[in-house]
């Protein structure tokens with residue numbers, strides 16, 4: 046009799062995420078959504094809009110900008126922010142490098158440098174809940190994370206001290222100076238994300254779809270030239286048809302060779318892929334067996 | 347049939363839970379090449395000749411160093427028949443709170459035993475936790491069957507002993523299925539084993555693909571904890587006032603008579619809104635926004651329920667708690683109770699019983715409840731709250747007990763007495779494993 050209203054997998058995931066957004070809105074004073082313009086954060090914002098419709102999203106957005114950006118993504122970011130009439134705070138890694146608070150790493154990668162500006166922004170704005178687009182299927186340290194993840198006043202994740210998380214009763218209590226990272230997409234897989242993007246018709250930066258780009262091969266990844274540098278001796282620039290599966294710091298985010306020019310083609314490609322999205326495209330996760338855990342302990346998202 | 351099954355592993359330390367999960371993922375081809383490469387490399391670094399599949403799930407550095415699971419890992423995989431959300435939980439008694447976390451939402455528990463040891467103390471503790479939390483079905487995976495020469499008699503003995511325990515905990519016979527497996531070698535996990543010709547039941551995966559899943563409580567009385575009041579006050583929506591929440595139980599339809607609790611106000615549902623447009627009805631699990639006929643004073647923490655079958659509104663109730671904190675519970679303790687979207691001050695006025703999950707009996711009026719103990723308590727709240735019995739409704743019968751001082755979660759709370767009243771079942775206490783030391787000493791509990 047009521048089967049007509051039973052939710053399918055995507056409907057269930059959507060309802061769960063909306064529930065999480067509303068819990069945070071009801072229990073925290075100063076939440077913020079991490080928003081880079083990438084697919085997971087775009088999805089996050091889409092769900093936030095649905096959670097509070099027809100009222101506007103009651104949170105500002107925060108982008109921790111490595112300075113190693115793809116132009117298409119920054120344009121997209123600003124367009125989406127304007128479209129929803131939201132406030133965007135930008136914490137720039139470049140500012141920290143310019144005044145010496147952070148030093149450029151020898152490998153040129155800036156992903157690990159995001160942690161300090163992120164924590165400063167959280168402290169400076171007194172944010173008490175920080176929404177991130179992390180998914181448990183991305184990586185095995187993330188698979189261990191709670192939906193509400195308490196961070197101490199240094200922003201650190203203490204995996205051994207995680208609270209029990211029972212049913213869907215979330216305990217967001219924290220002491221002054223502490224905050225909670227909240228992951229509404231915890232239970233989504235990469236394929237769920239793409240199916241949902243297709244179903245909802247969510248617009249993404251164009252670099253997620255196949256396009257021609259000059260790239261060079263390093264450590265088995267197709268990197269693009271940019272402000273972060275270009276090919277070294279012996280690395281040849283080639284024009285290829287590629288797309289990005291993840292978007293992060295341009296210096297360590299690789300493109301994959303792909304003809305998937307639209308959403309259906311991307312779904313077919315992801316479903317058939319034999320590599321995880323991080324394994325295929327993120328040099329920063331290849332650093333060590335516990336690279337992600339170590340960064341999360343330090344306060345990374 | 348539902349397309350999704352949520353399951354959690356349980357069982358004592360080293361019984362092979364993570365290896366079994368790894369095996370399931372591996373044999374269903376759910377592991378992608380780069381992940382597998384990493385596991386091969388890590389296994390070789392540890393001097394192993396075959397990949398250690400538990401490394402697919404034991405993702406924390408200290409877990410891999412110690413070879414144990416410390417916290418729940420959530421994994422997702424699908425076969426053409428069904429999708430699965432899998433919570434791999436730790437077996438060590440010190441991390442029972444994480445086992446409870448993984449089991450609280452599970453529809454099926456896969457409880458492992460080591461065929462050489464059979465049913466031991468921790469098996470019984472976890473079975474009791476699963477029963478308490480209302481996990482509707484169990485699989486007993488008699489693991490490491492390779493180490494007992496695939497012996498039918500050993501399997502049958504363990505299966506019989508466990509069934510007696512599960513039945514005493516309230517499980518119907520058809521809710522428990524026993525399967526002989528070797529997580530390490532893969533026997534009867536995904537592939538049927540030629541080495542257990544005497545076993546004609548399903549493989550673990552066949553069972554997971556076909557076991558009936560209890561549907562969401564669509565037919566239960568309607569319950570809707572109000573999370574947030576949506577008031578846009580924009581030119582397009584100057585007077586909009588909607589109550590946002592997720593249907594916790596039952597179904598709501600436009601035109602339904604509802605009660606707002608604890609105040610006891612009455613009204614009628616005039617609309618069910620979503621960003622995708624209005625609905626005529628919404629059922630358990632759906633996040634929606636309700637519009638009501640009257641302008642009432644409703645805010646976060648209130649419960650909207652069907653007027654015909656409202657829950658009991660009370661400031662005194664009996665409950666069962668699974669205590670998850672090092673700080674013991676004593677009578678008179680002042681705590682916070684988080685129930686639905688409402689958090690209220692409360693006093694645990696009385697400790698009525700402590701449950702002995704080994705003998706399945708209980709002690710009256712214990713002086714305290716300490717870490718991992720289950721007991722019945724009486725609670726008095728500072729304001730009345732609308733409660734259902736946990737056995738009627740897992741969502742609205744559940745609450746958290748929170749430490750008001752430091753905010754930590756102290757206990758899982760369940761309204762009523764979900765465990766059956768039983769006196770000692772002697773057959774379960776034989777076997778003398780109480781003297782068996784934990785096979786796995788922890789290196790150090792601190793970070």
Ligand SMILES: Nc1nc2c(ncn2[C@@H]2O[C@H](COP(=O)(O)OP(=O)(O)OP(=O)(O)O)[C@@H](O)[C@H]2O)c(=O)[nH]1
Nearest residue numbers: 359360361362363364365414415437490528529530
């Ligand atoms: N011979 C044999 N060994 C097994 C089998 N299953 C697991 N093991 C071994 O048992 C040990 C413990 O396995 P785990 O999977 O880590 O055990 P666990 O139950 O997850 O342990 P905790 O999570 O710490 O409680 C490992 O050395 C496994 O290789 C099996 O079927 N046969």
Ligand SMILES: [Mg+2]
Nearest residue numbers: 363364414415
């Ligand atoms: Mg384990």
